[in-house]
Amino acid sequence: xxxxxxxxxxxxxxxxxxxxxxxxxxxxxxxxxxxxxxxxxxxxxxxxxxxxxxxxxxxxxxxxxxxxxxxxxxxxxxxxxxxxxxxxxxxxxxxxxxxxxxxxxxxxxxxxxxxxxxxxxxxxxxxxxxxxxxxxxxxxxxxxxxxxxxxxxxxxxxx
Amino acid sequence: xxxxxxxxxxxxxxxxxxxxxxxxxxxxxxxxxxxxxxxxxxxxxxxxxxxxxxxxxxxxxxxxxxxxxxxxxxxxxxxxxxxxxxxxxxxxxxxxxxxxxxxxxxxxxxxxxxxxxxxxxxxxxxxxxxxxxxxxxxxxxxxxxxxxxxxxxxxxxxxxxxxxxxxxxxxxxxxxxxxxxxxxxxxxxxxxxxxxxxxxxxxxxxxxxxxxxxxxxxxxxxxxxxxxxxxxxxxxxxxxxxxxxxxxxxxxxxxxxxxxxxxxxxxxxxxxxxxxxxxxxxxxxxxxxxxxxxxxxxxxxxxxxxxxxxxxxxxxxxxxxxxxxxxxxxxxxxxxxxxxxxxxxxxxxxxxxxxxxxxxxxxxxxxxxxxxxxxxxxxxxxxxxxxxxxxxxxxxxxxxxxxxxxxxxxxxxxxxxxxxxxxxxxxxxxxxxxxxxxxxxxxxxxxxxxxxxxxxxxxxxxxxxxxxxxxxxxxxxxxxxxxxxxxxxxxxxxxxxxxxxxxxxxxxxxxxxxxxxxxxxxxxxxxxxxxxxxxxxxxxxxxxxxxxxxxxxxxxxxxxxxxxxxxxxxxxxxxxxxxxxxxxxxxxxxxxxxxxxxxxxxxxxxxxxxxxxxxxxxxxxxxxxxxxxxxxxxxxxxxxxxxxxxxxxxxxxxxxxxxxxxxxxxxxxxxxxxxxxxxxxxxxxxxxxxxxxxxxxxxxxxxxxxxxxxxxxxxxxxxxxxxxxxxxxxxxxxxxxxxxxxxxxxx
Numbered sequence: 063x064x065x066x067x068x069x070x071x072x073x074x075x076x077x078x079x080x081x082x083x084x085x086x087x088x089x090x091x092x093x094x095x096x097x098x099x100x101x102x103x104x105x106x107x108x109x110x111x112x113x114x115x116x117x118x119x120x121x122x123x124x125x126x127x128x129x130x131x132x133x134x135x136x137x138x139x140x141x142x143x144x145x146x147x148x149x150x151x152x153x154x155x156x157x158x159x160x161x162x163x164x165x166x167x168x169x170x171x172x173x174x175x176x177x178x179x180x181x182x183x184x185x186x187x188x189x190x191x192x193x194x195x196x197x198x199x200x201x202x203x204x205x206x207x208x209x210x211x212x213x214x215x216x217x218x219x220x221x
Numbered sequence: 222x223x224x225x226x227x228x229x230x231x232x233x234x235x236x237x238x239x240x241x242x243x244x245x246x247x248x249x250x251x252x253x254x255x256x257x258x259x260x261x262x263x264x265x266x267x268x269x270x271x272x273x274x275x276x277x278x279x280x281x282x283x284x285x286x287x288x289x290x291x292x293x294x295x296x297x298x299x300x301x302x303x304x305x306x307x308x309x310x311x312x313x314x315x316x317x318x319x320x321x322x323x324x325x326x327x328x329x330x331x332x333x334x335x336x337x338x339x340x341x342x343x344x345x346x347x348x349x350x351x352x353x354x355x356x357x358x359x360x361x362x363x364x365x366x367x368x369x370x371x372x373x374x375x376x377x378x379x380x381x382x383x384x385x386x387x388x389x390x391x392x393x394x395x396x397x398x399x400x401x402x403x404x405x406x407x408x409x410x411x412x413x414x415x416x417x418x419x420x421x422x423x424x425x426x427x428x429x430x431x432x433x434x435x436x437x438x439x440x441x442x443x444x445x446x447x448x449x450x451x452x453x454x455x456x457x458x459x460x461x462x463x464x465x466x467x468x469x470x471x472x473x474x475x476x477x478x479x480x481x482x483x484x485x486x487x488x489x490x491x492x493x494x495x496x497x498x499x500x501x502x503x504x505x506x507x508x509x510x511x512x513x514x515x516x517x518x519x520x521x522x523x524x525x526x527x528x529x530x531x532x533x534x535x536x537x538x539x540x541x542x543x544x545x546x547x548x549x550x551x552x553x554x555x556x557x558x559x560x561x562x563x564x565x566x567x568x569x570x571x572x573x574x575x576x577x578x579x580x581x582x583x584x585x586x587x588x589x590x591x592x593x594x595x596x597x598x599x600x601x602x603x604x605x606x607x608x609x610x611x612x613x614x615x616x617x618x619x620x621x622x623x624x625x626x627x628x629x630x631x632x633x634x635x636x637x638x639x640x641x642x643x644x645x646x647x648x649x650x651x652x653x654x655x656x657x658x659x660x661x662x663x664x665x666x667x668x669x670x671x672x673x674x675x676x677x678x679x680x681x682x683x684x685x686x687x688x689x690x691x692x693x694x695x696x697x698x699x700x701x702x703x704x705x706x707x708x709x710x711x712x713x714x715x716x717x718x719x720x721x722x723x724x725x726x727x728x729x730x731x732x733x734x735x736x737x738x739x740x741x742x743x744x745x746x747x748x749x750x751x752x753x754x755x756x757x758x759x760x761x762x763x764x765x766x767x768x769x770x771x772x773x774x775x776x777x778x779x780x781x782x783x784x785x786x787x788x789x790x791x792x793x794x795x796x797x798x799x800x801x802x803x804x805x806x807x808x809x810x811x812x813x814x815x816x817x818x819x820x821x822x823x824x825x826x827x828x829x830x831x832x833x834x835x836x837x838x839x840x841x842x843x844x845x846x847x848x849x850x851x852x853x854x855x856x857x858x859x860x861x862x863x864x865x866x867x868x869x870x871x872x873x874x875x876x877x878x879x880x881x882x883x884x885x886x887x888x889x890x891x892x893x894x895x896x897x898x899x900x901x902x903x904x905x906x907x908x909x910x911x912x913x914x915x916x917x918x919x920x921x922x923x924x925x926x927x928x929x930x931x932x933x934x935x936x937x938x939x940x941x942x943x944x945x946x947x948x949x950x951x952x953x954x955x956x957x958x959x960x961x962x963x964x965x966x967x968x
Contacts, residue, residue: 082336084336085336089335092254092255093335098248098251098254098255099247099248099249100248101252101422101423101472102254102502103505103892104891104892105504106891106892106893108891108892108893109422109505109892111422138248140248142247148246152246152247153246155242155246156242156243159236159239159697159857159858159861161242161246162696162697162858162861163423163470163474163696164244164245164246164250164472165422165423165470166422167245167246168246168248186905187901189900190900190901191900193899193900194901196900197420197422197892197899198900199419199420199421199473199475199865200473200696201861201864201865201868202861202864202867202898202903203898203899203900203903204906205857205861205864207905208905
């Protein structure tokens with residue numbers, strides 16, 4: 063199957079790659095662009111480990127074809143920190159021990175950032191339902207929820 | 222060790238950021254599937270669609286002819302003549318004469334892209350003769366069940382047992398008849414639990430390379446790089462020292478990554494493809510169909526209790542299937558099931574049964590959750606019948622230091638009584654319950670484990686320390702080991718780097734399993750640090766011209782031990798390190814052993830649930846985990862183990878199960894249908910860390926990983942009985958099952 067040339071913007075940088083039409087956006091990020099921070103946990107959109115935003119919309123990158131990225135703006139975990147300066151969510155995840163194995167962490171951070179951009183003051187229940195599409199098998203979610211709430215609180219204070 | 226002996230530590234017990242935190246929140250951490258190699262090929266595996274079938278013929282010619290395909294392997298490419306568990310591993314890696322379960326590997330392909338490899342797999346033609354199959358443990362133990370394999374039973378199995386029984390256990394003590402006679406209430410019940418999967422979010426992934434000269438390398442997500450080396454070497458007939466295995470960061474394991482699945486296939490493919498490295502990444506459905514879920518169990522328990530709550534006798538008979546190979550954790554289930562109780566008269570009987578399912582692997586406290594479900598459920602029901610407080614009954618019968626355990630050995634220092642007393646005082650127990658709500662309690666036990674351990678520690682030129690360990694960091698063990706080493710050396714936490722190293726760098730280490738990393742690796746690292754301190758004291762003594770026994774180590778510096786030793790200013794670790802080249806060369810410390818002094822672990826959980834009478838849905842309202850950690854080195858990660866274990870147990874109790882169809886195929890091999898708990902299913906998980914220090918560890922550590930998965934199964938069943946009056950005896954307690962039971966009880 064012949065490949066298709068795709069030009070897109072990832073974390074603010076214009077990039078191009080050749081995608082087999084069968085490849086997902088996740089495959090293209092990981093295998094063509096070397097952005098392995100987004101993870102494949104299921105390949106069926108059930109675990110959220112591959113969460114990225116496309117034109118500001120939170121998606122599972124395993125459910126979008128790579129060729130559909132043409133002309134879009136994509137944000138991944140690799141673009142979350144501002145240089146050396148971590149996003150408050152990243153910092154709070156480390157401080158709260160909100161990760162154990164860390165495999166689901168990139169997807170959860172990307173999803174939580176999308177939540178706080180929509181709703182800077184979520185209740186615990188709102189955080190739990192927003193993150194219901196992100197599986198974590200290690201933590202039981204307790205420290206993840208606390209880290210998100212604490213980051214939200216800090217970001218509100220800083221604004 | 223009495224509680225008032227607890228020492229104050231400078232670092233142990235604090236909560237610093239984990240050393241690998243930055244890599245893991247930025248996406249930089251490299252897991253199994255995250256690396257590539259020059260000349261790399263992609264592997265894919267053909268799997269059996271049948272639960273049980275004779276393999277008549279495998280035609281790989283079309284796959285081999287596909288452009289981009291570099292190698293195809295079948296069982297014919299593996300060495301023959303293996304026996305015992307090595308044969309089991311080889312047979313599970315790739316089917317021989319028969320496919321033994323849905324998902325069993327039949328052939329594998331390496332190609333220049335993942336898509337080509339998958340296409341090639343579809344071009345392989347296999348002729349099967351489908352055989353009758355059996356997947357349920359109670360069916361598999363019937364005398365006329367389809368026979369999975371002739372001659373698989375070991376010497377423990379008495380003559381005349383059904384053909385799929387491959388191991389038999391029988392042990393106990395006391396006089397059962399007299400014990401039951403002394404009871405005011407004797408109850409007997411049967412229970413079933415279904416197989417569940419560890420559910421780590423990272424699918425298995427490896428990158429293997431093997432040359433024609435038998436030298437190879439592997440990058441792999443695993444709990445134990447030496448296990449991978451030993452098992453791959455055995456299955457492929459390699460020289461173990463010629464295979465270097467490097468562990469990636471690991472995206473969860475819970476016991477499921479302590480063995481091999483497709484790893485030998487990547488090496489066999491690589492060798493056949495002229496030594497080009499081959500990467501294999503499993504899909505989620507491959508993980509669920511063809512890795513190592515836990516066993517399913519069918520259990521009968523009989524218990525005698527006096528009217529004031531004393532346990533007089535207990536009999537446990539457990540049957541488990543762990544797939545098409547021996548190894549269901551029925552022995553562990555029996556050992557753990559009655560361990561929290563001091564009972565004079567006990568009898569344990571166990572059957573390990575083959576069935577057409579994947580070869581089970583360890584899953585967090587293997588066996589303990591099933592046994593606890595049966596025993597703790599029945600004890601709770603008896604408490605209700607006799608109108609006794611379940612906490613008081615547990616305390617009244619609790620084992621203490623010096624008691625003989627139900628399974629034989631005598632307990633050393635243990636903290637069950639402390640755990641139960643702390644639980645009883647927790648405010649969650651005083652919260653009033655509303656309609657359709659119930660509260661359940663249950664205890665749980667795990668032995669904890671030591672295992673082969675080798676650690677090397679070296680002082681750097683600037684007085685900082687690097688520690689090489691062999692146990693992959695799954696949940697913060699780099700942090701806990703750095704805390705212990707920094708505490709011992711008297712330096713800052715940030716001045717210690719803990720590296721998880723490849724098999725070429727250390728002696729043999731068992732995996733991160735059995736709750737052993739902080740206990741065994743932590744103990745070895747502490748002893749290694751002490752060896753380096755001894756050497757640094759010797760260097761200072763030489764410099765000062767005094768006897769080395771006259772030097773002591775205080776707050777990161779050598780100093781004369783008292784006024785008689787001489788009057789010299791302290792010589793800091795930085796001073797000693799700076800001059801090490803001139804004073805005798807590199808300074809390091811090593812320790813290799815199977816560390817003794819394992820400290821057993823008990824926990825108690827309390828859960829409040831609400832059962833919706835319209836839907837049968839059980840909602841967790843409140844959840845409390847109380848467990849003896851011995852000592853919490855990094856309390857946040859101890860709490861994390863308690864919370865994570867509890868939630869895996871909640872999933873097992875309420876939702877998760879392997880569902881096999883009449884065709885013997887797994888019906889739910891994706892996360893949508895294999896339904897693990899999500900954030901919106903749960904409340905916060907309250908924790909209380911009890912610390913009864915383990916005298917066998919320099920800082921009192923017991924190990925905290927496993928016990929927490931055990932109590933949720935019975936605790937939730939007990940809470941559901943409180944809410945509904947129904948005794949649910951078959952997990953998972955799905956809304957469908959609870960609703961059916963509610964309806965049946967109203968008829």
